[in-house]
Structure formats: structure tokens, C-alpha cells
């Protein structure tokens with residue numbers, strides 16, 4: 001049997017993904033504290049690749065990985081048409097528009113300044129309601145932008161809301177729900193369907209137990 005290649009992210013999703021795999025008896029070889037980036041589970045014939053969160057879709061899209069675990073935020077941003085196979089039971093949050101407490105999204109403003117890491121999702125959302133925006137691309141600490149007058153609003157992930165509150169901001173609108181999901185390369189899935197479906201079935205059973 002060929003090895004199944006699995007791409008998953010370092011950081012938040014990595015820890016939770018590894019824990020989930022371990023519960024269904026795979027990926028005991030994973031050691032996220034080491035500096036290694038490839039782990040081989042010989043028993044289950046799986047090769048794990050540890051990537052930056054924002055690169056998981058690229059590896060699956062290109063077929064270097066058969067499946068991957070990625071947040072809906074990154075998948076939407078990539079505009080990739082990989083298969084979306086299964087929503088995982090952890091890490092739920094929201095993509096939201098936020099701004100200074102008490103402010104509202106000014107729908108009449110000729111050009112709304114939007115700071116975000118998620119430029120495609122933001123463009124798509126505002127375009128769909130005919131609002132012109134200027135995107136200010138940031139890579140982190142996005143909440144600072146309205147505080148310092150760099151933008152009118154932000155588009156970012158909100159989980160507990162603590163980061164917004166701590167900086168005097170609040171949610172103005174929720175755009176879409178985010179959850180991690182298992183994605184698959186369209187060709188890889190055809191060849192390794194049995195093995196992939198087997199893994200998903202085990203996760204499903206775990207959830208139902």
C-alpha cells in the first residue's frame with residue numbers, strides 16, 4: 001500500500017490535530033516539540049508533514065499531500081477547490097468585522113478602510129454588498145489598526161473576544177463560522193479513498209461514542 005500523505009499545521013491546529021489522530025490510533029510518531037517536519041507512521045502507512053498553517057492548502061492542492069487539516073478561514077482565503085471531507089469537532093470561531101466600541105460599519109462611506117490578513121474573504125464579502133473598500137494587508141495584531149487610525153474596521157478571527165475587548169473593540173458583524181476541516185486532493189482521494197474514508201469513519205465513531 002502507498003503511504004497516505006497528511007499535511008497539518010504547526011501552532012493551534014497542530015496540537016489538536018495530533019491529539020485527535022492519537023485517539024484513533026494513528027500518528028503516535030508525531031512529536032511537535034521536535035524540529036522535525038516529516039513523521040512516518042509505519043504501522044498505518046501514513047506520512048505526516050508539519051507545515052505553516054497558511055501553506056496546508058497549497059500542499060494539498062498540488063497533490064504533495066493527499067489530505068490536510070486546515071481552518072475554513074484559510075481554505076476560503078485560498079479559493080482552492082479541494083474536496084472538503086469532514087468538519088472537525090474543535091476550534092470553532094468566527095470571521096468577523098470589528099471596530100471601535102460603539103462604532104458601526106459605515107455603509108455610506110465612499111471607501112471603507114479594512115485592515116486584515118484575510119484579504120480575499122474581506123473583498124468578497126464587501127463586494128457582495130456593493131461596498132467599496134481599501135484593503136490594508138496586515139500579518140498580525142490586526143486589532144491595532146482601528147485603534148491607531150490605520151483603518152476604519154478590521155476583518156479577523158474572533159474566538160473568545162478577549163483580544164477585541166482588551167483593545168476597546170467589538171464585533172460589528174459576523175461574516176462566517178470557522179472550523180477546522182479535513183480536505184483532500186481531488187486525484188489523491190480517488191486513489192486512496194479507502195484509507196481516507198477509514199480515518200474519517202474512526203473520527204466519526206469517536207465523536208459519536
Ligand SMILES: Nc1ncnc2c1ncn2[C@@H]1O[C@H](COP(=O)(O)OP(=O)(O)OP(=O)(O)O)[C@@H](O)[C@H]1O
Pocket residue numbers: 009010011012013052053054055070071072073074091092093157158159160178179180
Ligand atoms: N483564536 C484563534 N485565532 C486564530 N485562529 C484560530 C483561533 N482559534 C482557532 N483558530 C484556527 O486555527 C488556525 C491556526 O491558527 P494559528 O494561530 O496557529 O496560525 P497562524 O499563526 O495564524 O498561521 P499563519 O501565520 O500561517 O497564517 C486558524 O487558521 C483558525 O482556523
Ligand SMILES: O=P(O)(O)OC[C@H]1O[C@H](OP(=O)(O)OP(=O)(O)O)[C@H](O)[C@@H]1O
Pocket residue numbers: 139140141142143156157158159160161162163164
Ligand atoms: O477572540 P480571541 O480568543 O481573543 O482570539 C482572536 C485572536 O487570536 C488570533 O490572533 P493570534 O493569537 O493568532 O495572533 P496574531 O495577532 O499574530 O494573528 C486572531 O487574529 C485574534 O487576534
